[in-house]
Amino acid sequence: MAGVTEDVARKRQKCNLFGLPFLDALKSQHSELASVLQQHGNWAKELAELRDPAAHRIPIYVPPSVITSQEQVDEFRRIEAKADVGSSERNRPISEIYREAQAVSDFMPVMIISTTQGLRIRSISEQVRLDHDKYLTISTAVVGAL
16 A cells, blocks of 8 residues: 555554555455455455454353243343342342352353344354455465465
8 A cells, every 4th residue: 555654653553454545456456356355345344343352342142041032031130139239038148049049040141242233142152164265264264366
């Protein structure tokens, strides 16, 4: 890209692997690589916006457990009521009540991502597989263009 050097930080920041100025400049040299990068632009944008811990204040959260049935919801609410200050069972340590509540739920390997539209729940293993596939496709194209 014209004018981009290590010495000019402002221009260097505009050099983005998936950015249009870079892709336009790349097309004349490596059209296939530019095409692969362009196809993965939405993935890169989503990665930066939702899953880059430096990009936002609310980090990705992996819940210790998940409630998946109405029976679990009912049991959790019953146990949660024990934690209320006015409860007759409040003489038990709160940590004991929390452990009892956590035992009601199941562990699921999911991550919760906060977006402007609300919370999104994603399977960790599925997300890792998809990211790995994208990363491999992109890195193969980059190495092939060298």
